Amino acid sequence: MAISIISYFKIPKLSYRVWKVWHRNMDVFMKTFKVNFIPPFLEPLLYLFALGFGLGTYIEGIEGISYPRFIAPALIAISIMNSSFFECTYGSYVRMYYQKTFDGIIATPLSIEEVITGEILWGATRSLINTTIMLVVIAFFGLIDLRYSLLVIPLSFLAGLLFASIGMCFTAISPNINSMNYPTFLFITPMFLLSGTFFPLSILPASAQYFAIAFLPLTHVVSITRALTLASPSWFMILNLVWIIIASLVLFVLSINLMKRRLIV
Amino acid sequence: MNSAIANPRITNSIIVAEGLEKRFDEFRAVDGVSFNVRKGEVFGFLGQNGAGKTTTMKMIQCVSPRTGGRLEVFGMDVDTHQQEIKKLLGVAPQENNLDPDFTVYENLMVYSRYFDIPRDEAKEIIEELLDFFQLSEKRDTLIEKISGGMKRRLMLARALVNKPGLLVLDEPTIGLDPQARHLIWDKIKSMRDKGNTIILTTHYLDEAERLCDRLVIMDHGKILVEGKPDELVREYVGTNVVEAENNPEVKACLQRKDMKYEVVGDRIQIHTNNPHDITSALLEECHLGFITARSATLEDVFLKFAGRKLRE
Ligand SMILES: Nc1ncnc2c1ncn2[C@@H]1O[C@H](COP(=O)(O)OP(=O)(O)O)[C@@H](O)[C@H]1O
Ligand SMILES: [Mg+2]
Numbered sequence: 001m002a003i004s005i006i007s008y009f010k011i012p013k014l015s016y017r018v019w020k021v022w023h024r025n026m027d028v029f030m031k032t033f034k035v036n037f038i039p040p041f042l043e044p045l046l047y048l049f050a051l052g053f054g055l056g057t058y059i060e061g062i063e064g065i066s067y068p069r070f071i072a073p074a075l076i077a078i079s080i081m082n083s084s085f086f087e088c089t090y091g092s093y094v095r096m097y098y099q100k101t102f103d104g105i106i107a108t109p110l111s112i113e114e115v116i117t118g119e120i121l122w123g124a125t126r127s128l129i130n131t132t133i134m135l136v137v138i139a140f141f142g143l144i145d146l147r148y149s150l151l152v153i154p155l156s157f158l159a160g161l162l163f164a165s166i167g168m169c170f171t172a173i174s175p176n177i178n179s180m181n182y183p184t185f186l187f188i189t190p191m192f193l194l195s196g197t198f199f200p201l202s203i204l205p206a207s208a209q210y211f212a213i214a215f216l217p218l219t220h221v222v223s224i225t226r227a228l229t230l231a232s233p234s235w236f237m238i239l240n241l242v243w244i245i246i247a248s249l250v251l252f253v254l255s256i257n258l259m260k261r262r263l264i265v
Numbered sequence: 266m267n268s269a270i271a272n273p274r275i276t277n278s279i280i281v282a283e284g285l286e287k288r289f290d291e292f293r294a295v296d297g298v299s300f301n302v303r304k305g306e307v308f309g310f311l312g313q314n315g316a317g318k319t320t321t322m323k324m325i326q327c328v329s330p331r332t333g334g335r336l337e338v339f340g341m342d343v344d345t346h347q348q349e350i351k352k353l354l355g356v357a358p359q360e361n362n363l364d365p366d367f368t369v370y371e372n373l374m375v376y377s378r379y380f381d382i383p384r385d386e387a388k389e390i391i392e393e394l395l396d397f398f399q400l401s402e403k404r405d406t407l408i409e410k411i412s413g414g415m416k417r418r419l420m421l422a423r424a425l426v427n428k429p430g431l432l433v434l435d436e437p438t439i440g441l442d443p444q445a446r447h448l449i450w451d452k453i454k455s456m457r458d459k460g461n462t463i464i465l466t467t468h469y470l471d472e473a474e475r476l477c478d479r480l481v482i483m484d485h486g487k488i489l490v491e492g493k494p495d496e497l498v499r500e501y502v503g504t505n506v507v508e509a510e511n512n513p514e515v516k517a518c519l520q521r522k523d524m525k526y527e528v529v530g531d532r533i534q535i536h537t538n539n540p541h542d543i544t545s546a547l548l549e550e551c552h553l554g555f556i557t558a559r560s561a562t563l564e565d566v567f568l569k570f571a572g573r574k575l576r577e
Contacts, residue, residue, distance in 0.1 A: 017379070020378055020379055023378065024364075024375050024378075027367075027371070027375065028366040028367070031366070099362075099364065099365055099366070100360065100361075100362035101362070101364055103328075103358065103360075103362045104362040104363070104364065104376075105379060106328055107326060107328065107351065107354070107356040107358070108351060108376065108379035108380055108427075109348045109351045109352045109379065109380065109381075110379055111347065111348065264328070264329070264330065265289070265329060
């Protein structure tokens with residue numbers, strides 16, 4: 001039993017070749033880059049108008065912050081989550097199962113570990129690209145403090161690694177592409193609503209707060225992003241960061257081993 | 266790695282398999298096969314669907330771990346030297362896995378990157394390959410817009426971008442029309458003439474006979490027989506086959522004359538090196554409805570070994 005659990009956490013052997021998989025995905029992305037840049041541009045606008053400036057006119061402000069300023073960092077954090085999670089679930093699943101792209105690549109000197117790592121790095125890159133665009137759009141509305149907000153860009157890559165790894169774990173265990181709907185509805189959607197995104201965690205019962213901090217990755221990403229865009233750093237950020245780093249490492253290694261189990265027969 | 270290739274033991278043996286085995290749970294897809302592929306030859310694996318050919322290829326490609334036996338490629342163990350071996354292989358799997366997000370040219374370019382081939386060198390190689398495989402006109406076409414034969418040719422071209430020391434072609438002409446097959450055969454032959462070492466699998470007898478210097482016939486995960494196509498034919502069948510109608514009268518006559526025959530479907534076959542005498546003897550003494558004599562082919566060998574199980 002103990003041995004079988006350890007086998008899910010074998011440290012993968014990696015080389016610079018992981019970037020070749022990243023490069024392949026980047027090439028495909030650039031072929032249609034104009035289309036790819038539209039969602040991160042439009043999404044914050046839609047949310048800001050509907051929730052921030054629409055619904056927000058009925059809200060006094062939260063903890064002394066206007067509602068649009070309160071949700072702006074949450075929109076960025078949600079985008080970090082969605083970009084990498086969906087890239088490494090539906091995107092990776094299509095490349096793995098329908099396009100047989102992984103099969104093609106592992107016939108070259110690349111190993112399956114390197115392919116999956118390249119996919120996860122690419123997922124994180126999607127988060128970074130979308131975050132950068134959103135920051136520009138949101139900054140345009142004057143909703144973020146530019147002193148610290150640029151730090152959200154490296155954060156988006158780190159948090160992107162986390163959600164990419166989570167996505168890849170689900171990809172590894174999904175029997176078919178439709179079953180990816182379960183993590184979307186049971187995990188991503190609740191997180192979207194309950195991670196201190198559109199209302200502060202503090203209004204939830206204490207047990208729910210602890211649950212969110214212990215198990216909902218988005219909570220930590222929202223928390224840091226908000227601290228940065230509001231330029232109000234706190235010691236709590238360290239906890240958030242440590243949580244994200246540890247969870248990323250563990251889930252990254254787990255996703256690779258799950259994928260090996262699926263693909264090496 | 267270079268020292269491994271320079272090793273004299275390996276210069277003649279590109280692949281050494283001994284008692285190689287692959288189990289899926291209890292099922293033995295490859296059941297203790299031994300073979301030896303030499304430098305510069307085309308080595309074939311002939312067998313029906315499910316014989317274990319693809320599984321064998323995947324073990325050679327280092328993508329599917331063996332469950333027993335020994336397997337060395339370029340003198341290196343496939344378990345411990347995956348990356349070094351894969352660098353030297355060119356693989357065209359049974360199922361096309363071209364990258365649909367890219368054009369013909371981009372497919373080759375992206376693939377050459379996986380092998381660390383410098384861009385300028387890759388450009389040159391790719392131009393040559395496009396030309397050789399008659400794909401130059403389609404260079405900027407997306408994969409889904411080219412024909413099945415072109416896809417197969419592009420798979421071969423892709424397998425050659427790294428100038429491999431061993432080509433692994435799994436069912437290179439599966440599902441193609443006769444014209445497209447001939448074109449691919451031509452290409453494989455000229456690759457052989459350039460000194461490439463090639464292993465290929467096929468369930469087409471004519472393909473095996475045409476292309477292979479040596480081959481094994483596989484069935485149910487085992488190797489039934491190994492040799493050169495013409496030698497196999499001579500050894501196990503003879504130069505010719507005389508065929509007659511399968512009816513009791515003919516059988517009785519043959520038994521009377523103490524002649525050995527095989528029943529293949531609605532026909533009776535007599536394997537022989539002397540078709541002339543047999544034909545005239547049969548015509549005179551057995552009252553045959555129809556009779557033909559023809560050269561023996563690999564198909565006769567195949568049916569002799571694998572055919573019985575086929576009829577079961
Ligand atoms: N991943 C697998 N799991 C279980 N059985 C498999 C797997 N791959 C192949 N087989 C079985 O192994 C046998 C040999 O398959 P294969 O090597 O593909 O044959 P061939 O290429 O000669 O047609 C078949 O019976 C096939 O169903
Ligand atoms: Mg096969």
